[in-house]
Amino acid sequence: MGAIERGEYAPAPAQPSERLREQLTDPSTTRWAGSLDGVVVGSAEVRPAGEPKTAFARIYVLPDMRGNGVGRSLLTEVVRDQQAAGMEILATTVLADTPGARFALDLGAAIGDELVINVLDFETLDRAALRRVVDTDHIGYRLVHWSGRTPDALVDSYALAKRAIADAPNNHLPTGAVVKWDRGLVRQSERERADRGAELWVTAAVVGSSTVAAFTAVEVGRSAVDVGQEDTVVVGEHRRLGLATWVKAAMALRLADERPSVRRLSSTTAIANTGMRTVNARTGFRELTRRLLITANIADLAKRLHPPLGAA
Ligand SMILES: CC(C)(COP(=O)(O)OP(=O)(O)OC[C@H]1O[C@@H](n2cnc3c(N)ncnc32)[C@H](O)[C@@H]1OP(=O)(O)O)[C@@H](O)C(=O)NCCC(=O)NCCS
Known part of the structure; x- marks a missing residue:
């Protein structure tokens, strides 16, 4: 008989990375282990996805142990937990045409965007090419860098710029919600990140005294070996001037100079x-893999996992 246990357990990853190790100690992530006859054969984890009322989950069951209901039991716990936490949408990413994709689609999940995962390798970083981009004149604009707390003079304009992420072509916001970023939300997310032991590094293109026209942000954790890209946004009227390429190139050099431990x-x-992918290619990113983003409504999932008594 299977058993699900909530706790600290995390399976040893096949390819441990510093980033993964950090995630394993991230207090915003909840984990469960699923066992069969006392042997752990699967795991689940869930954390806030960064979009309103949306949680991001991962569930693994060892290939030989699939078909025993462990994945379903793990998902049941995730759904119960996230419903109690007031979440509405559960998201995950899967490779197309895999057992994971079929498991999710059978439970009524919907396919959102096709995603490309890009990496910038710092061991082969073309510093000279990046330097040429950074040294290009953008008349009227200047680069401003910060880490952690957004400067008071820029925080309102930065919050407005963050709202423009809503222009990204995507099909993955089933709630239709767009975060109305303001000073309070920016400060709140800074505190939450600091509580997790992480810091947001931002490089912005600023015009006039305090208008953020563009920015790129990365999350730098304790290890600073594998760094995760967060938003890159250019405010509408400042697009197609090379600003995204400029701030991203500047961020890559900044990471290389200030955190030599960073590998990717x-x-x-x-x-x-298309725009973001072109900017990434121009700043040296290469495509690593592609995945499908899939989402499900948590209340619908709960009904499918626990049909009311008497239902067929
Ligand atoms: C994607 C985005 C960041 C690009 O910013 P940008 O400053 O306009 O980009 P750049 O000027 O540096 O563009 C460099 C090249 O990318 C390509 N490109 C940029 N935007 C493009 C678009 N909308 N369509 C097609 N190609 C585009 C062009 O080849 C461009 O070079 P060119 O203008 O010389 O032809 C901006 O459109 C944006 O903020 N979009 C909304 C938020 C978003 O999608 N963020 C990324 C989420 S992952």
């Missing part, structure tokens, strides 16, 4: 986002 920067982009 990973970024996930919708295949449909």
